[in-house]
Amino acid sequence: MSLKGTKLLAGVLVFVFSGFVSAGPQADVSGWTAVDMFVRSQIDLNKARGFTENPYFVDELTHLVLRKFGKELDAEIAPYAENLTPEQREQLKYLLVSDYVSHLHQKSFYPKNAKTLVVKPIKVASVGDKGRVYDYYYAPMSSSIPYPIHWWVQVKVDINGGSGRDCDGNTYDVDGNNNISKIVAKWSGNDVLYEIHFYDEDVPSRSLDKIYDRIRCIRHWGRDRTYGCEDIESIEVTNGYVYFHSDWSHAPHDGHVSDLTYACCSSVRDRPPHVSGKRPYSSHIVIYVSNVWNHLMDTLDTNPCMTKNWGYTAWN
Numbered sequence: 001m002s003l004k005g006t007k008l009l010a011g012v013l014v015f016v017f018s019g020f021v022s023a024g025p026q027a028d029v030s031g032w033t034a035v036d037m038f039v040r041s042q043i044d045l046n047k048a049r050g051f052t053e054n055p056y057f058v059d060e061l062t063h064l065v066l067r068k069f070g071k072e073l074d075a076e077i078a079p080y081a082e083n084l085t086p087e088q089r090e091q092l093k094y095l096l097v098s099d100y101v102s103h104l105h106q107k108s109f110y111p112k113n114a115k116t117l118v119v120k121p122i123k124v125a126s127v128g129d130k131g132r133v134y135d136y137y138y139a140p141m142s143s144s145i146p147y148p149i150h151w152w153v154q155v156k157v158d159i160n161g162g163s164g165r166d167c168d169g170n171t172y173d174v175d176g177n178n179n180i181s182k183i184v185a186k187w188s189g190n191d192v193l194y195e196i197h198f199y200d201e202d203v204p205s206r207s208l209d210k211i212y213d214r215i216r217c218i219r220h221w222g223r224d225r226t227y228g229c230e231d232i233e234s235i236e237v238t239n240g241y242v243y244f245h246s247d248w249s250h251a252p253h254d255g256h257v258s259d260l261t262y263a264c265c266s267s268v269r270d271r272p273p274h275v276s277g278k279r280p281y282s283s284h285i286v287i288y289v290s291n292v293w294n295h296l297m298d299t300l301d302t303n304p305c306m307t308k309n310w311g312y313t314a315w316n
Helices: 004-008 031-048 057-068 070-077 086-107 156-160 206-219
Strands: 115-119 123-129 132-137 151-155 162-165 171-174 180-188 191-198 231-238 241-248 250-253 256-259 275-280 286-288 308-313
Touching: 031 057, 031 070, 031 086, 057 070, 057 086, 057 275, 070 086, 070 206, 086 206, 086 231, 086 241, 151 156, 151 180, 156 162, 156 171, 156 308, 171 206, 250 275
Parallel strands: 132 308, 151 286
Antiparallel strands: 115 180, 123 132, 151 308, 162 171, 180 191, 191 231, 231 241, 241 275, 250 256
16 A cells, blocks of 8 residues: 555654853742743744754753753652662653753744644544554544645554564563644644644653653643653644654764664663754655654654554545
8 A cells, every 4th residue: 555545545962052151140040940941041042043953952952951950950850769770860850851851942943823723533444454554533624734744653562552672672661552642733834833742651661651750740731641741742844844853763873873763762871862853845754753762753764673553644
């Protein structure tokens, strides 16, 4: 079954901080409030200076926050980290900060005065072809979204849970229930932003996962807690390209370009850098939304040996 045929069926870390400067006098605050104010100010300054194309921005800012707010972050995780090793504590702090920075960074690209359309995955049909199962989801209304994206492909273990090894031999042990809960399209002119909502994301280390969920949901107030703590990722399509703002799975590693795989992040050393990048857009583009456990994504599949869930959303 070709992608064209669906019409018939559809109803490396760089420690350079010269770009980060003081945002002016800060209020006398402490803890996560201070972290939040600092992150937001640096994102605003980055955009004002025109540095939005820096692919390493989120990782650089994450490490700057870890250095600048070490005591505050230690206090933030202290009530939950009693049984964690020193290595796990460092990983937890990194995960919390990088997730927070990445989310705010992605939000800074939302189109202004945008139209909005939401698709929730109500399955209307499944079609099997050559060992794959394609699920088709209902679209609530027709739309004039420029640059529609129809195909969203997720590693099945991210949905069903389980343990095993990814295609690079890295081990994972996850709860699952990280399904896409909804996709929100926001567009203005020829600028489209897709906001993908997942019920949760599972750290491959179960000893960290519950703690990570608990703190993250406190700091991202209002997220769905059905299965843990909702994960929200965003990609932008404009000028003929798909832009992955800090959620690109095609990342530098040890001086070379390599793809991250599903369970690459089970140790501090191999944690997932939030890197930005772009791919050419086409009307038949496929987005692999769970190349890595924390939903770094690409138009390339970095886990070809793992079973997938293929979802087709008919926007129009």
